[in-house]
Amino acid sequence: MFLDRVKITIKAGNGGNGSTSFLRNAMTAKGGPDGGEGGKGGDVIFKASQNINTLYDFRFHKKFVAENGGDGAKKLQSGANGKDILIKVPCGTVIIDVETNKIIADLYENDMEFVALRGGKGGHGNAYYKSSVKQAPHYSQTGEITKAREVILELKTIADVGLVGFPNAGKSTLLSRISNANPKIANYPFTTLYPNLGVCEVKGQTFVVADIPGLIEGASEGQGLGHHFLKHVERVRLILHLVDISQSDGRDFIEDYKIINSELKNYSEELAKTPQIIVLSKIDLVDEDTLNERLDRFKREVSEDFITISGATYQGIEKLKLLTLEKLSKLPKKPPLQIEESDFDKRDYGSINITRDDEGAFVISGGRIDNFIRGVVLSDTRSFAYFQNKLTEMGIIDMLKERGLKNGDTVKIKDISFEYSE
Template structure:
């Protein structure tokens, strides 16, 4: 099965919490604070690899979570960083933020890396809070908690050359003649059900060829399979437009040529502008005279340069390979897609949400709350006083009142639960 579009969820690792610890030795009964910092959470990293050519591996695994940072420890030991989650994707994978629909990365070249989400920061250990007025802080900061996000992976194959034409015209046969690929070939339409890639070597150089399912009239309106797969030739530099000049299927070969161009045009103006080499296929099925007469008709009606091949006898195949190499040398390399301005990896430091549980308890959550609460230690009286003042200052009490908060109501903020009194 071929899979070229999939939605997955990704989450960077949480930061580890800072430690609360005090140095204790035989000589110093009550030494200073030595709680170390929490470790950083692991990142979510996408890497393009030429060893994959479909997104099939994402069929069953759709959730990716990087490792959490470890908590800090005594003797000022910083917690270990969480392990990055490395997600391999085929070259040409475009990453789209599922929420905003914006393109956030285009991994078009082997080895390209993209850090999609950064791990959470570790919390400070109690050693960090030591000051001249606070010699023995009994508190530390918890690690930053990260949110999971959804992205769509869409594969837009990267190849130099795309094979385009009606079904059964010999596209896969040509791919098998010019490259190491071994596509399925058979005498019925829609033998090819998904794109095949092959590497063609000629004169010590190589280029990549993509063979896609055949197109039919109405493809751009969804007829057949071809339309769906045209995205896999959107990024080629050169199209080989194959036409069965033997008319073995009973269609007029010049009509075929025009219809395919029309479908390309309807799919995308850009694709229609991609340079083409017109290739007559199955010439072995015609006599010399028949071929000459048909070619004369093509010259009269279309009058464009063309080449001719037989996948059966290999006639013309070497010439075609050389012509492709020569043409490619004149064409610019395709650039990756433009990345749109986005705030995908922007941490949520601003949201405050208030919800109510069935029993009437008010629940306050959101990115701004998460950040604020990391530094609050209930067991420390000064910290708790800070918490109470901050609730007023941040406007949370007012927001709660707007939602009907009265004396005696229960308010829950992360792990903190208290009864409200004016």
């Protein structure tokens, strides 16, 4: 089973909570604050690996959550940082933000890493809040809660060379002859159901070849396996276009050649412009006279620039490998996709919104408030005082007053609601 597009959910770890604690031992009846810091949550990191060729592993495993940071504890003990989660994907995996449909990463090279989401910050323990004016802060900060996000992983294979041609043309046979790949080969169309990759070594140099199956007339309109797999040829530098010259499937080989080219063109003009080596295959199946006659016809009607091979007798295979290497040496590598500046993992620490609900209460929301409120343990009257002071300090009380806040009005922040009094 081959999978080249999948939607998954990712989430960085939450930050651990800071601790509220006071030093107590036999010597000190009431010591200073000693609540430790919460740990940072784990990051979500993607990593390209050349040992993986498909997104198959994501078929059932679709949720990836990094570890939460540990809570702080007494005696100034910090919580442990949450472990990062490393998600391995094939080289050429493009990551798309489901919300905006924007490409946020293109992991085109082996070992390339992308930190998609950073773990939540740990909360401060009460020891952190100790100051000359506040000797015994009775509050600590909760860890930052991170949001789960959805991304689409789409594989756009990175290969130097793409093999295209009608089903049964001998693509997989050729791949097995020139590379380390061991694809299934059989005498019926659609033997290969998904792209195979192989590494070809010539004169101490290597290049990657992808066998692209399923192209027939109308592929770009969804016939056969459709044009689905053509996205895997988008990034190749060179196409080996296989044409079965034996006509063993009863079609005309020149027609075959033209049909495949027009399918490539229907998919994208760009793909149609990718340089090709025309490879006339299965020459062992026709006698010499017929072969010469067909080659002449091809020269007259299409081009004189082709190479003939037989996957059965190995004729022409070595020559094709050398020619491929030579052509590749003159073709620049395809660059990775252009990634727009993205705010995928940006946190909103700044916004403040003030609205009024049906009952006339002032409702405060926004990233700045979320970030601030995560700190306050309101069950504690002393931290409530801190909270009100902070609102004044942050200028929020003034903002409310500008909007008509009077003594006795209700103010709501998340699930907290209080009556304002000067």
